[in-house]
Amino acid sequence: MPPRVLISDSLSPAAVEIFRLRGIEADFEPSLGKDKDRLAAAIAAYDGLAIRSATRVTADVLARADRLKVVGRAGIGVDNVDIPAATAKGVIVMNTPSGNSVTTAEHAIALMFALARDIPAADASTKRGRWEKNRFLGVEIAGKTLGVIGCGNIGAIVADRALGLKMRVLAFDPFLTEERAQAIGVEKVDLDDLLARADVISLHTPLNAQTRNILSAEALAKTRRGVRIINCARGGLVDEAALRRALEDGHVGGAALDVFAVEPAIDNPLFALENVVCTPHLGASTAEAQEKVALQIAEQMSDYLTRGAVSNAVNFPSISAEEAPRLAPFVALAEKLGLLVGQIARCGVDTLSVTFEGAIAREKTKALTAAALAGMLRPILDSVNPVSAPAIAKERGLSVDEVSRAAQSDYESLVTLVAKTRDGDIKVAGTVFHDGKPRLLRIGEINVDAEFAPSMIYTENEDRPGYIGRFAGALGESQVNIATFALGRDRPGGRAVALVAIDGPLPEATLAELRALPGVKQAITLKF
Template structure:
């Protein structure tokens, strides 16, 4: 059997080439090829693996030509330059190295904080221009200041540790940070409003999701302490840059240091040109050590997959063997959707998640299923989490993950239940896979229901009173929303009830607010699967 072949189409450390060779993989090192998509498309069909950084764009058209491709390895965390659905459809594993850049990115945030506090870039430019403006650059001390960290995962936790070494007070907002983990890190866990009100310096370390986009909006910036300084070395789009420029102009925000921008490459930006803004061109992961780390990691992961079939840090497939895949696949989809259901309804800090398996599913590889459930649970807030990284991400945040198996007890051959415990409540949701292979939801908070998962849904909990269904359907009809399926459940006549409704297309803004005004409605949430 011929040795597997890997193409490296971006500037990866030469040490990666050596790793591939040592593990019996042929390597074609063409570091400039990724910039030429036509040449890449012309030769990609010859390779089993493709190792990239950010320059290579792996589009569906490239993948159409990649007849032999089995794995794409991204040296780094962001895989937005890979068409993951197209890769998944072709059975191509997409791997990344989620933790290789953490220290470097955290150090860059600290460096930006110092540059901002002491106006180092402007003072340097002034001094080298032959001026001696000693009185112009009046900085502030870091010691004793309150640092507010938005997102206290792997990178945020390193920033917290370094900040404590600088004798700063550290407060953190992260819905997935448990009180126990906060205690271990030595940070004070707070809600976002309290962080905005108290922090002298705010640094962001969260992925960009629909929940975190513009988390520092004009309204949020208005609630910050006067004289606050803001650092973003995470993702462009977390801060409303136009609103931040206005807050800088008014003097409410004293300064900002950005390494990432809403549009990149950032050849122009609302923040550019302001005297109290420091900008760098997405250098968070740009150190020799970080690039070496991620290059070695991706070479090891890809080699292990191509020579042994082992899967690590895949963003589109769990770590399971080829023999187990067909039987597990529908249950992986079920577990992920049950987790996603719970995650989309969770609004307060997560403490623990318990996944219970009953019947035949209890004899399967439940570790992969639990990973899928936790990935679904965390993804509404942490877009980059996947079925492989989910357990370690949960552990970082101090979320306890429990797994239980039981004998069959009830109407279903197999039953999976995801129970989420937050700081305020406990919520369970159960599902099964029928003979057609489609995951179904059969129980929500103890109320029996029978519904399929669909791309766009509305979940409503309400009092079981006459007239609700008519008012609900009328509200959707008046908004031009078409109902596809309607699943109902209740505990007893006149008691608590739920509706799980599949609709065609997006739910227009304002519709949920109108549903909330229907008498007896307790909660109405949009769901996407």
């Protein structure tokens, strides 16, 4: 029985043809994705689901997808797919991370011009029979300073186009190295410096816990008076209420938005302002981009369904069928170690070194290194995956070293990550025991023995009597239950660390209380 794929969004007919040429039955139902009940009722008959942004692949849909092996998103963002639910179901989720980069970058540049010259308002006025030549006094782009928040693939293309327009370009990106910044011609700065100096700010970062409302009321207050804001990335990066106030009082000179906190944006308060240009999430909407991502996702899904090859998967690395049973537990270990580093790091990482010792060193470790790198990058770039992580690291100038050697410890296999940052090195090590579960063994030179849990607390503190009691007391008063408690220290009275698994999220007020405990150097929540 040949594999069967459902296309539940509008996709180029060329994609349907690719599936059929590869011996895959393809049902083209472009309106189905908008009706979650109909989608849930139909999904059980399919091995693959090809989507764009209209289809929401929820846990309820996945629960009824007994045959489903792969979801392919024609585009970058996979926030309309429940990744944890898909992973638990054993469903690979793929995307096309580079298919619409140029198109989205060009739209940001187009919005910058539209904003600078009041083109939408001038067009509407002229078509109404008015000739208000003196009303629409624009500004030149040449000589202005563009601040790019997020200098990955799309941000770098925007920077390149802006440099061609004789603009100065500042870039804020925790994973952009000085060498990469010099190579693409931008000045790497911190966020406050960018806010203070930019005439135009363009956002090109994913939406996650670290970037939500990155342009908050406080951030907007730090900008130059008259600054113009452009967002073609994700709704939620800008505090829309704060932006409206800043536009109304003239501190922000104008905004051009392609994305909104709530979409479809039918009734947004920003629509009433004359100094705001809005488009309905058109960043990837060109014929070339849609054709490209449709062909890419059809090829990727076909390769997986007919040959078992995995590419651009957001929840699984590239591993052959023969290697998977041996490497899968170590893939999970490497990814969790990287995720730990990425959440602990207080600034960008310049170099990541991954060392494999013992039996695991004799396996194909490239997938493990990619998994570690993806984990480390994920707190900032939530759409990164083990396939795309090496390319993302390369474009940011992040150096990755891999070392394999004979066992030098008591463990059959050991994986060690060392991340070099401006604040110093972060070192973590772990292994996989015979039960197949990843274990954390060391942080720095401090021995710990901890299982990874979905919700954890990490603290660094001075080794003082009474600390554990005060720590546990604070959690108890907040009704936060401790599942496991792993401790370690370098010497009596020296530096100590704790990894605490808890049942559920930690309230922000309790986290603040933990940070205020005597001797605490760092206290953060971790998600795995």
